[in-house]
Amino acid sequence: MMANPQIPVLLELKKELEEELQDLRARSKKIEEYIRTIDASITTGSFATADSAIAKTPTSTTSTEPTTTPEVPELRSIELFNKARELELATLEVTEQEIRCIPASHAIYDIKRGAFARFFVERILGKFQEEDRHKVEAGEMTWEDAFDFDVRADDGILEEIIIRNYRGEVRLTEIERALRWALEKIYRAR
Numbered sequence: 001m002m003a004n005p006q007i008p009v010l011l012e013l014k015k016e017l018e019e020e021l022q023d024l025r026a027r028s029k030k031i032e033e034y035i036r037t038i039d040a041s042i043t044t045g046s047f048a049t050a051d052s053a054i055a056k057t058p059t060s061t062t063s064t065e066p067t068t069t070p071e072v073p074e075l076r077s078i079e080l081f082n083k084a085r086e087l088e089l090a091t092l093e094v095t096e097q098e099i100r101c102i103p104a105s106h107a108i109y110d111i112k113r114g115a116f117a118r119f120f121v122e123r124i125l126g127k128f129q130e131e132d133r134h135k136v137e138a139g140e141m142t143w144e145d146a147f148d149f150d151v152r153a154d155d156g157i158l159e160e161i162i163i164r165n166y167r168g169e170v171r172l173t174e175i176e177r178a179l180r181w182a183l184e185k186i187y188r189a190r
Contacts, residue, residue: 019083026085027078073097078176082184089183094172101161101179108188109158111151115185116158124178125149125163128171147171 073095080089089107093100103109111117125147132146149163161179166172 022085026081080176080180080183082180082187087187089180089187092176092179097165099161099163099166099172099175101163103158103160103183106190107183108190109183109186110156110188111153111158111186112156113186116182120178120182121151124175128166132165 076094078092078094080092081087082089088104090101090103093102109116128147129149132141135141136143136146145165147165147167149161151161152159163175166175
């Protein structure tokens with residue numbers, strides 16, 4: 001009896017989907033924790049005594065000055081773990097315009113190694129930079145809005161990565177997956 005050649009491919013796909021589902025469940029759990037923390041802050045911050053409420057009431061209602069609150073970019077943190085989810089690799093601090101990758105304190109990453117230099121920097125970040133360069137040259141965007149990145153290292157050891165203008169969740173997800181894979185490949189304990 002001849003084995004179906006699609007079986008190994010399907011098994012690999014199933015394995016990848018199960019891993020992705022595990023990652024999504026972990027992210028969902030983290031988001032639920034954030035929501036509980038925010039709810040607790042709202043609850044404790046929403047109770048005020050009559051004296052404090054009166055003290056905060058403006059004495060004049062004829063003020064014509066508009067009140068402006070400086071915009072603070074919303075920051076979210078994403079912890080990158082290895083595939084088995086037992087080892088933290090790095091933390092991503094993400095705003096709408098920027099991703100900042102901070103290696104875990106217990107990790108050493110030699111960025112000259114192929115998994116990082118050739119795969120992550122050249123094939124992933126370089127691809128996004130090239131796509132945006134073509135858009136700038138076609139007049140579809142400005143250089144200020146184009147994808148850009150800095151890899152900061154000390155003697156070849158990663159200190160941080162700054163990625164600007166990543167433009168959306170699709171690129172963020174691709175960067176996150178590729179970075180996780182690359183960091184896992186070059187990880188050394190301090």
